[in-house]
Amino acid sequence: MRLFKDQFLYFWQLIKVRFLSWLLLICLFLLVAGGFMRNGRSASIMVFQGLGLAEIRAGIRDFPVLWFGYFFFPLMISLNIFKELWISRVMQLRGQQIKPSHFSWVNVILQLLLAAVYVLASNACLWLKDLLCSNSPLVLGPWQGGAAELHWMLIAWLGVSSLLLIQASCSELTPALGLIMPIVLLVSTSLTAWSGNPLNALMFSRWISGAELFMLVWTLIWALLYVLVDSKHGWV
Amino acid sequence: MFIELKNVNKVISGRQLLSQVNCEIEAGQIAVFEGINGSGKTLILKTILGLMKVDGEVLVAGKQIKPQDAYPVKAGILIENPSLITDFTATQNMELLAKLDEHISATEIAELLKYFDLSRFPNEKVKKFSLGMKQKLGIAEAFLGSYPLIILDEPTNALDSDSIDKLVDLIKLRQSKGCTFVIASHDRDFVEQVATKRFKVEEGVVHEA
Numbered sequence: 097m098r099l100f101k102d103q104f105l106y107f108w109q110l111i112k113v114r115f116l117s118w119l120l121l122i123c124l125f126l127l128v129a130g131g132f133m134r135n136g137r138s139a140s141i142m143v144f145q146g147l148g149l150a151e152i153r154a155g156i157r158d159f160p161v162l163w164f165g166y167f168f169f170p171l172m173i174s175l176n177i178f179k180e181l182w183i184s185r186v187m188q189l190r191g192q193q194i195k196p197s198h199f200s201w202v203n204v205i206l207q208l209l210l211a212a213v214y215v216l217a218s219n220a221c222l223w224l225k226d227l228l229c230s231n232s233p234l235v236l237g238p239w240q241g242g243a244a245e246l247h248w249m250l251i252a253w254l255g256v257s258s259l260l261l262i263q264a265s266c267s268e269l270t271p272a273l274g275l276i277m278p279i280v281l282l283v284s285t286s287l288t289a290w291s292g293n294p295l296n297a298l299m300f301s302r303w304i305s306g307a308e309l310f311m312l313v314w315t316l317i318w319a320l321l322y323v324l325v326d327s328k329h330g331w332v
Numbered sequence: 333m334f335i336e337l338k339n340v341n342k343v344i345s346g347r348q349l350l351s352q353v354n355c356e357i358e359a360g361q362i363a364v365f366e367g368i369n370g371s372g373k374t375l376i377l378k379t380i381l382g383l384m385k386v387d388g389e390v391l392v393a394g395k396q397i398k399p400q401d402a403y404p405v406k407a408g409i410l411i412e413n414p415s416l417i418t419d420f421t422a423t424q425n426m427e428l429l430a431k432l433d434e435h436i437s438a439t440e441i442a443e444l445l446k447y448f449d450l451s452r453f454p455n456e457k458v459k460k461f462s463l464g465m466k467q468k469l470g471i472a473e474a475f476l477g478s479y480p481l482i483i484l485d486e487p488t489n490a491l492d493s494d495s496i497d498k499l500v501d502l503i504k505l506r507q508s509k510g511c512t513f514v515i516a517s518h519d520r521d522f523v524e525q526v527a528t529k530r531f532k533v534e535e536g537v538v539h540e541a
């Protein structure tokens with residue numbers, strides 16, 4: 097807990113301007129873009145509907161720009177932050193006999209936290225839009241209204257978290273790869289119809305029951321991979 | 333021997349940054365690595381901390397240093413820029429570091445801040461500090477906790493002569509209590525005053541002076 101508080105304060109110092117700017121931008125973007133949803137359906141559909149596997153197989157190639165933007169923005173907030181954090185903290189943490197793996201685990205928690213704040217704030221804008229425009233409630237499988245929104249928020253949180261973890265893991269090799277890799281995954285998810293792709297769960301049109309469990313396992317795997325890669329790179 | 337470097341080599345992009353470095357530092361010594369900018373002094377400090385991947389052997393307190401392991405002893409460290417939260421005051425920064433070690437008391441923090449003349453600015457945020465004040469705060473943080481090892485990289489940078497005198501006195505006081513110092517510096521006057529063991533660093537080659 098002490099290490100978390102220490103690391104969080106340094107993390108916040110490094111990220112606050114970027115975080116607040118991008119968060120404000122996505123919120124404004126969602127509120128404005130939500131205005132184009134004039135058929136009374138939930139604003140979440142506009143962002144997360146995506147392109148179904150059947151449509152892809154039928155040769156439709158409409159790129160889901162809003163969906164891509166939603167999952168791309170957190171990558172711009174994070175960028176190479178955890179490498180910067182390590183460089184700024186390594187001396188004192190080394191002197192305090194703290195292992196690099198402990199630092200890495202705290203980074204995982206910080207990424208989950210960053211994803212949670214992002215998803216909460218952005219989805220709150222979508223709810224607000226629904227409320228103001230008296231849109232019909234979101235329906236997701238057996239869930240409806242608030243339950244569906246909460247359920248979807250959990251999936252989006254796992255999705256954003258996993259993308260941040262992929263970015264941080266690949267950044268260990270080169271910072272550019274950290275940004276390229278999740279973009280490649282998002283674009284290929286949008287344009288290909290592989291039913292085993294875990295990121296399918298991030299589109300309403302591809303959502304299946306149990307997708308959240310699949311997302312959870314996928315995120316956990318990336319958390320473990322990140323800690324493994326990051327704690328091996330103890331040097332500066 | 334407290335610190336040993338045996339046949340340490342470091343090559344980056346075909347350039348030999350450290351060449352067959354062998355040195356031994358006993359507990360309680362003030363070892364100073366001298367050399368011009370870019371000679372490899374900071375690299376040696378990072379090697380002693382296990383933060384550089386090198387060929388050869390680095391031992392601290394009898395243990396081989398590996399980057400992924402915890403460091404064998406507690407150490408106060410100032411290398412390159414001090415790691416500070418600029419929206420915090422000097423005291424808040426010290427308290428934050430102290431939270432990582434329950435043995436550090438508020439009295440010790442207050443004494444160090446007073447010693448380095450930083451207690452005159454109790455409510456001033458670090459972002460308003462001059463370069464010298466930030467450096468003094470970084471040094472004060474390195475002395476926090478009375479650890480057996482203190483590593484300082486160019487500690488006299490941006491310090492006025494009074495502050496350098498205070499630093500020299502504190503280093504000698506801590507050494508008399510058994511603390512080992514490893515310092516990199518190009519400040520000859522300072523080195524003359526504190527060093528009990530001197531190493532010359534020239535293009536990655538280390539000679540005992």
